[in-house]
Amino acid sequence: MVKLKELIKDPVAGEEYFLKGNSSCAGCGGELAFRWIMKALGKRTIVVAPASCFNVTIGLYPRAGPAIPYLNMAFAAGAATCSGIVAGLAARKKLDPSMEDITVLCFAGDGGTIDIGIQGLSGAAERGTDFIYICYDNEAYMNTGTQRSGGTPFGAWTTTTPTGKKEHKKNVPMIMAAHGIPYVATACAGYPLDLYQKVLKAKKIKGTKYIHVLAPCAPGWRFPTEQAIEVGRKAVQTGMWILYEIEDGKMTLSGPSKNLLDKKNRKPIEEYIKLQGRFRNISPEDVKVLQKWVDRQWEDLKIRLACQS
Amino acid sequence: MTEKKYWKWKEIETHTSINDLPPVPLSLPNYGSLGETGDWRTFRPEIDKSKCNKCYICWMYCPEAVIEIDKDGYPNIDYVYCKGCMICAHECPKKAIEQVREKKEPEGE
Numbered sequence: 001m002v003k004l005k006e007l008i009k010d011p012v013a014g015e016e017y018f019l020k021g022n023s024s025c026a027g028c029g030g031e032l033a034f035r036w037i038m039k040a041l042g043k044r045t046i047v048v049a050p051a052s053c054f055n056v057t058i059g060l061y062p063r064a065g066p067a068i069p070y071l072n073m074a075f076a077a078g079a080a081t082c083s084g085i086v087a088g089l090a091a092r093k094k095l096d097p098s099m100e101d102i103t104v105l106c107f108a109g110d111g112g113t114i115d116i117g118i119q120g121l122s123g124a125a126e127r128g129t130d131f132i133y134i135c136y137d138n139e140a141y142m143n144t145g146t147q148r149s150g151g152t153p154f155g156a157w158t159t160t161t162p163t164g165k166k167e168h169k170k171n172v173p174m175i176m177a178a179h180g181i182p183y184v185a186t187a188c189a190g191y192p193l194d195l196y197q198k199v200l201k202a203k204k205i206k207g208t209k210y211i212h213v214l215a216p217c218a219p220g221w222r223f224p225t226e227q228a229i230e231v232g233r234k235a236v237q238t239g240m241w242i243l244y245e246i247e248d249g250k251m252t253l254s255g256p257s258k259n260l261l262d263k264k265n266r267k268p269i270e271e272y273i274k275l276q277g278r279f280r281n282i283s284p285e286d287v288k289v290l291q292k293w294v295d296r297q298w299e300d301l302k303i304r305l306a307c308q309s
Numbered sequence: 310m311t312e313k314k315y316w317k318w319k320e321i322e323t324h325t326s327i328n329d330l331p332p333v334p335l336s337l338p339n340y341g342s343l344g345e346t347g348d349w350r351t352f353r354p355e356i357d358k359s360k361c362n363k364c365y366i367c368w369m370y371c372p373e374a375v376i377e378i379d380k381d382g383y384p385n386i387d388y389v390y391c392k393g394c395m396i397c398a399h400e401c402p403k404k405a406i407e408q409v410r411e412k413k414e415p416e417g418e
Contacts (some may be wrong), residue, residue, distance in 0.1 A: 004364070004365040004366070004368070004369055005363075005365065006377055007366065008365060011404075016374045018371050018373075019338060019339065019340050019342070019389040020340055020346075020374050020375050020387065021340045021342055021343060021344070021345065021346050021389075022342050022343060022346075022373075023342065023343035023346075024372070024373075025392075025393075026349060026392035026393060026394035027372060027394030027395075027396055028372050029372070031372040031373065032370065032372035033370075035372065035374055042347065042414075058336070058342065059336070059342020059343045060342060061334070061336050061337075061340040061341060062335075062336055062337060062357065063336055063337060063341070063342040064336035064337060064338050064342055065342045067337070067338035068338075068339065087371035099377030131394055171371040192370070193369070224395075225394040225395060225396070226370075226394060226396050226398065226399035227399065228394070228396055229370055229400055230399070234391070252372070253359055
């Protein structure tokens, strides 16, 4: 476990790579996630951001929030652009060996990963492009004003599902694990140090790495800004969001999710739901449907964990 | 060479004329890319240093990275850019951060 006092003095992690005064909302979970991801990756990183909040939060020309090379890219082209950059770097490395330590990161939202960008991501994973793909999942198209996405959970209000979404969330980390890539992990912005360690681990591995980060969004999920961390924590403690890593096909639960395999240890999802305004009009039947879905996710994990040992 | 020219680490650049800008449409890293975001605040977090035990949990959770550690090891908030999300006050285990309502500045200042 890393210690905060050591991290502050660390020459890489002690620096800030997403400078203050940018245009993200107050209490943004995605911004906190990006801050800790960059603390793990450091200055020698090229970031590609397909259309998401993070094209807007970097601020206005001629100033920029990120203190690293940062490319704004079209929605479907995030992972494809990374493939191009990695190929270009591979050619340049022959001339300039000092470029060996450059990491390529694709930082996409849930729309750019789950809905629109999945073909590019799947293609890059199949080619085995050496890059890190991080999806920060705020469970709707928050940048354009809270439209439903493939990541929105059942029963959640968005502007395009005013009575609550009728479909369940897509399980993209497992889709990526099915590609057979060397590293897949899930993290939550409520646990920044867990995210930091996972990104550090991914940095050292060669091949396509995929990390899915749950990022609470105060304006979109309708909760007061100071509760951003608590909502993220509750998502993990109730089992709505499961923290795990899959290294070369071997799955391990990580952090606070370790003890939650038994249903008795998980809190009821009402504790997570009642914090957020987007679940205000959910009916008691729908809560049961959602709870059943959560339990099914855990049952699937239990079978997978039992089979591999 | 180019890195030094475009990369002014921890310095605030002020562009006075169009000739200061790089020849390609490229934004330069800088503080306050949307101006002084401190005026978004409704509430201001104030650290009571007598209660602080230097656990740095506020530093860890601050999304905007406005909390800096001073020479004595105490966290300090940069009120020019702090957006007032109050995550630090909510997460502080010692309750050493107080939530104070911002007062309207008197006119003419």
